[in-house]
């Protein structure tokens with residue numbers, strides 16, 4: 001997702017975004033721009049000295065003293081330009097550019113942790129990796145050279161025009177007229193270029209996401225025999241990119257050529273006027289010769305201006321993408337409550353809708369789960385079970401009602417205090433490309449090796465880990481997919497045991513496992529949940545018969561609650577679900593050959 005307003009960004013927006021990207025180094029960026037501007041003024045003045053210099057040289061007799069003096073002034077102005085530009089480029093060679101890039105990556109990384117999970121879920125993986133990787137380099141690397149070139153193109157002619165005004169006001173007016181003519185064409189060219197470049201950037205981001213998804217899902221696609229079909233989607237995405245690129249080229253070509261032509265023609269007109277005035281005797285040959293040098297000197301960069309703006313737009317697009325991520329606000333922490341002493345969980349009349357959805361995923365949901373009890377959430381797919389656990393984790397805030405832990409509104413807890421209360425075991429386990437030891441240690445980063453191993457033993461995974469080639473020091477990436485689903489799940493449970501949080505959320509951790517793995521994982525879960533407040537989402541009701549409380553969800557509401565026995569006796573929705581699952585079990589058991 002890239003949030004892009006379809007308008008041409010003003011230079012001051014780009015300036016603001018450059019400073020935003022600079023973060024703590026923003027003053028260095030500001031200084032760099034000031035040095036470049038002063039350097040450009042010095043260069044303009046150096047060109048301006050052509051007027052008195054050539055006057056002295058073309059005088060009869062030649063005024064050598066004045067010529068030497070103006071040559072000296074020109075040299076000083078050029079050296080000043082050189083020194084100022086060097087000082088400006090200190091931003092790059094002084095290491096600040098590397099600091100900015102590094103700092104930006106850290107800031108964007110921190111932002112990923114701060115922004116609400118609901119916002120994060122809307123970014124595609126490829127978009128994020130594009131922003132964290134490519135965009136930063138695209139935005140920061142050309143900052144120095146590009147801004148120097150842009151400043152020069154505008155400031156040097158302006159200074160030259162101002163100085164020309166002192167020599168011959170008519171010439172200055174003629175030169176200045178090129179600019180107002182260039183502005184509408186520039187804006188047209190820029191609009192075409194920005195629109196199309198953004199489409200290209202968005203198509204790029206889309207293709208990047210498709211490539212990442214394709215690569216990540218390759219194993220699954222192969223098993224499904226869908227590599228070809230899915231590759232077709234990728235090819236379509238690449239073909240779309242090509243079309244968008246072609247359109248982009250064509251759309252900005254006409255104004256670009258017009259711009260270059262206009263600049264050339266404008267300058268030719270200025271020269272034609274000069275020739276006329278010289279032949280009429282109203283302009284000195286010396287002044288005209290100087291003008292010739294100056295005009296020819298800046299005609300080339302001016303014609304290049306529109307080419308430069310294309311690179312500028314790439315930088316602008318990259319800056320905007322980062323701005324979009326950096327501007328996302330974390331959920332507000334309304335108070336500074338102490339970490340809760342008790343760990344019961346309460347929902348009070350909670351209503352919640354996902355962003356962009358009309359029907360609430362949860363509506364008027366109220367319940368109280370006493371500390372150190374086990375509660376199961378059951379109900380058909382899409383009934384709101386996962387949403388309950390997400391609101392406890394503060395994936396987003398409810399529209400109405402309150403979620404409390406130990407009596408404290410979760411909005412009053414800092415993210416760290418809230419997360420310290422919770423351990424979550426998901427159905428899909430994510431293991432990082434690090435050693436098994438470090439993967440478990442993530443539960444409590446300051447834990448020593450002995451504690452990590454104790455957690456692994458409790459989670460019933462010590463034995464299979466020690467059988468791995470390098471035991472706890474085996475890298476997950478090296479053994480690839482050779483860990484079974486049950487083994488991966490037990491590693492994630494060891495993480496949770498090590499974390500030792502008082503509330504445990506289990507999101508169908510055994511749903512995808514075979515019976516044998518399930519038994520091993522169930523033993524690990526038993527170790528994890530002892531003496532905790534446990535919330536478990538279960539589809540297979542047989543796994544939660546012993547729960548202290550069962551909440552039955554239906555269409556975002558709690559339709560029934562009670563323990564297994566009382567719910568069966570009530571003969572409602574739960575009893576019907578139970579009967580259906582028992583029938584299915586009986587049917588499996590009764591099948592021939594089983």
Ligand SMILES: Nc1ncnc2c1ncn2[C@@H]1O[C@H](COP(=O)(O)OP(=O)(O)OP(=O)(O)O)[C@@H](O)[C@H]1O
Nearest residue numbers: 121354357361379380381382383384385386387388
């Ligand atoms: N990220 C999301 N954006 C929009 N709607 C969502 C999102 N996640 C869930 N929903 C919708 O919210 C409702 C509740 O979903 P939820 O995931 O809580 O149900 P569930 O009972 O956990 O389902 P399942 O058993 O299939 O996981 C559903 O209608 C679902 O389509």
